[in-house]
Amino acid sequence: MLYDKKIILGSQSPRRKELIERLGLNYEVQVSEVNEIYPKDLPYDEIALYLAKLKAKENTYQLKENEILLTADTIVALNGKILGKPKSEKEAKTMLEKLSGNSHEVITSVYLKSLNSEKSITNRTIVRFSPLEDDDINHYIENYKPFDKAGAYGIQEWMGYIAINKIEGCFYSVMGLPVHDVYQALKEMK
Secondary structure (H helix, E strand, O other), X not given: OHHHOEEEEOOOOHHHXXXXXXXXXXXXXXXXOOOOOOOOOOOHHHHHHHHHHHHHHHOOOOOXXXXXXXXXXXXXXXXXXXXXXXXXXXXXXXXXXXXXXXXXXXXXXXXXXXXXOEEEEEEEEEEEEOOOOHHHHHHHHHHHOOOOOHHHOOOOOXXXXXXXXXXXXXXXXXXXXXXXXXXXXXXXXX
16 A cells, blocks of 8 residues: 555655655655766657656665655756756746747656666646746746746746746646656555
8 A cells, every 4th residue: 555655755856845745645855966967869858757767776775665766857848948947047037038928848757666666657748938027037036046946937936826827737747746647656556
């Protein structure tokens, strides 16, 4: 039974932690440092799964019986080009200007591993932004500091409230974890 198992969350994301908590699962966070580099010729829609698997491979935690390692990665892609985590206010502003008035893809992949099995999930969601004004972009960057977020925004924050006018797919996947799919997959793990 799922609630007899312990989830080893290989992620520092506060949003993933929050979503696992909301599922009521027994978990602990065990993260190893990973240099998130992927092959340059890898198709953009395979990058999140590659990085989720890399995070599991590099995780030094020794799994025990009834434990499941969960690693994940989320990417934002606009016209097939990856928008990573911004390193500066200028980079965040450039990303949000590109997203303004456009649709983009958010791809979240999750990799699950136990002593007896492994499973991977990839969820793709299309997000549509309304046109943004410079004042809105500047306000968001100054007040919400989106430097730990792919594409320079969080769907669950102010920018999500004012900018997103349509999503096709899973809200929680854009937040960082496709909760429904993960829950179903965890139930199937041995």
